Structure formats: C-alpha cells, structure tokens
Amino acid sequence: MKKLKFVVLIVLAVAVVFSGCAKKNSVPGVYLLNFKPEIDAQWKEVAAQFTAETGIPMKVVTAASGTYAQTLRSELSKSEPPTIFNINGPVGYLDWKNYCADLKNTTLYSWLLDKSMAVSSDGGVYGIPYAVETYGILYNDAIFRKYFALPNRAATGISDARDIKNFATLKAVVEDMGRLKGQLGIDGVFASTSFSPGEDWRWQTHLANLPIYYEYKAKNVGDLAKVDLTYGSQYKNIFDLYIDNSITDRKLIGAKTVGDSMAEFALGKVAMVQNGNWAWSQISGEAGNIVKAEDIKFLPIYMGVQGEETQGLCTGTENFICVNVRVTQANQDASIKLLEWLFNTQAGKKNVLDKLGFVAPFSTFGPTERPDNPLVKEMFFYLDNPAIDSVSWNFPTFPSQEFKNVLGAALYDYAIGNSGWDQVSKKFIDTWAAEKAAIQ
Secondary structure, eight states: OHHHHHHHHHHHHHHHHHHHHHHHHTSOOEEEEESOGGGHHHHHHHHHHHHHHHOOOEEEEEOOTTOHHHHHHHHHTSSSOOSEEEEOSHHHHHHHGGGBOOOTTSHHHHHBSOGGGSEEETTEEEEEEOOBEEEEEEEEHHHHHHHHTOTTOSOOSOOSGGGOOSHHHHHHHHHHHHHTHHHHTOSEEEOOOOOSTTOOHIIIIIITHHHHHHHHHHHTOSOOSSOOOTTHHHHHHHHHHHHHTBSSOGGGGGGOOHHHHHHHHHTTSEEEEEEEGGGHHHHHTSTTOOOOGGGEEEEOOOOSOTTGGGEEEEEEOOOEEEEBTTSOHHHHHHHHHHHHHHHHSHHHHHIIIIIIOOBOOBTTSOTTOOOSOHHHHHHHHHHTOTTOEEEEOOGGGSOOHHHHHHHHHHHHHHHTTSSOHHHHHHHHHHHHHHHHHHTO
16 A cells, blocks of 8 residues: 555656646747857847747847857757757858758748848748848047148048058058057057957958958859969958057967957057947947047958959848747747847837847838947948948858868967968868868
C-alpha cells in the first residue's frame, strides 16, 4: 500500500511539473536576438512598451560586438530559442535557412517599398530589411570652420568641408589639419582605428566594401566567386590615412574599441571618424559631449578612384529580420505581431524613429517620418542630390564571417607593422575564393 501511494505521488508530481510547463508555454512570447550593441537599451525599452500594450511577453538579448553568428548558433540550439533574429543577406540565409519562416504572405512584406531588397528563395521570402542605413566619414564642422579660418593653412582653393570631393583633396586637408592640430585644439584628426577583439568591423567589412563595390561596378556584376582586388591600392590609401593621422599610435590600436573612437569624437578630441548614422546615439549619449547636432556632418569615403567626385555615402542594409520557423506557431504569430506593431502603429513608429533611429523602408512611413538624427539628415542631403551616386552595401555578399576575421587579422598585422600590404591583398583574395567555394 505504501508502495502504491509512493507511485501515485510520483505520478502526481510529474503531472504538476508538466502542467506547470504547459501553463508556462501557453502564453506566446517574443525573444529578439539583437544585432547592434549600441541600441541594446533602446530595444529593451521597446520590449517593455510592447508588453505593456499587448500583454505579450518580450525579451531582448544582445550579442557582443562581432559575435552575432556565434551567439545566434548557441541560442538557436536552446530549448527556448530566439523567435526573431537577423541575417546579413543571401549569404547569411544559406547558413540559417532551416530556421527562417516564409514571410511572403505577411502584411509586413506587403508594406516593403522595394520588394527586391528582401532575401528570397524559390518563391519564398525569408528575410525582410527593416532599416536603410548609411555610413561614411563623420566630421565635426565646427573644427573644419576653425581650420578654414586659419591664415596659415596650406590647403587652398577650398573654403568648406563640402568642397572635398576626392581623395587627393581629403589627404591634403587631413595632413594639414594634423600639422595645425594645436591651433585647432584637437589631439588628432581621426579617431582611434579600433582593433580590440570584435571591434574591427569598420575596416574588414565597411571599409572593405569600397574596393568590392568598385570591382563589381567595373565588371558589371553583383557577386564574384573570386575577386582580383583591383582597387586594393585605393583601399590601402584610405586605411593608411586613418592610421597615420589618428589620435592613437598604430602600435596601440589593438586595445581600442569603437566606443573609444566615438567618445574621442564626441568630446571634441578629433575632427573625423568613420561610422554610420547609427552612431548619433553614441555621440549624443556620451557624457561630456560637446559636438552640436548641427555640426555633425558626413563626407563620402574617398580613396582615390577615378571619377569619385560624384561618389556619395555607402547606403543600404545588412539588417534582414527573420522569424524562427522552429518555434511554435503561437510564438511566430506573436513575433509577427511585434513587427506589425513596430512599423504600423503610432506608438511603434515613434519607437522606430525616436529610440531605434531606423529609416524604415515601408509604405507605412511618410516622407516626413524620419528620425530626429543629424546623420539621417545628412544621409538625405546626399540621397536627394541626383548628381550623387550612392555606394551600395555589397558586404552581404562577403563569403563568411571567417573571411572577415582573417581580413581583420591581416589588416591589424599590417597596421602595427608586422607585415606588408601584400599580405593583406593575398589574404583578401585567397580567403574570399576559399570561403566562396565552401558555400557552393
């Protein structure tokens, strides 16, 4: 009899456990794995408001800089995986296609202004872009105005930063500003060239986009199994300019982060830094920031290509949202509800504009619904000029994160003087071909 009671108790305990699990899982929820560390706090604020308005639980986890692929792989293997995640375009889709739900029949996809921007395969839509972004060389116009007012400046023939329209002029101005940095009250012209672990994406991805963009353009293609790095010397031009005129000695860049660079810019210690429109939150939020919103401007990344006078900013997206097809249908539906709330309700759109700072590519946003971000205004200064050609984002076609890692390591070795540029070129060309072959 005691034995029977014991068995009954065990059965009841198991029933309670399963009942509790069922109850726990009965409420659909959203788990978003965030791609950008710089907007972690903003996403968490969005999650709190979404839950308050809809009753749908939402959590946000943010991957550390440069670790998104590893974090995503780890999180997807867990019992409660992300319900929403990012891929970086068609190449990223190949890695995660077994987790991507088909979104072609969603309202979100119907709102997409340019359907060709979506990641599609065999008639399905598996990744939807949710932010158009731009990057280039940010500059503090107050420092430039001070420079152009100096009677002893060597760069003549121009009187405003907007007059810089090619690499030769950029180099002349940068080097002269460096000569006069004491009079300008700066410690260096460019902010630190960040190479702390996971912090080299500005060079192995964003800057590397330029030579690939021009090679694709010259060959009239949208992707290549093998590259010649035809514009490798121009890539070297601009990379050298950054390092040689930086606030930080090249031997010390291995300890520098993107956050360090943005702080240097925000505190007025430097005149320029390469980054994108998303950097406004870092600048404005930096304690002691002295750079006024009206003084933050963009220059294209000139590197010495013939005809670059009409070059604009690098404009596109690597942010493609996916819904995890392997979670319950209720969680998929909750995730889609989040996206529809975010991009088509007054409260959601306010979060997109004011907190996340996205320029959303959806018909639900009117032409005046843009983030109050001086760098977004700069973005449209170039986009609205019909004489300017935007540089497309081609790094979604980069073969893998491993390619970027190898290139980043080669750039770092070159920067600190451990190898020559020929090694950068070789690693770029060889690793590209090997990684492309691996995904065929």
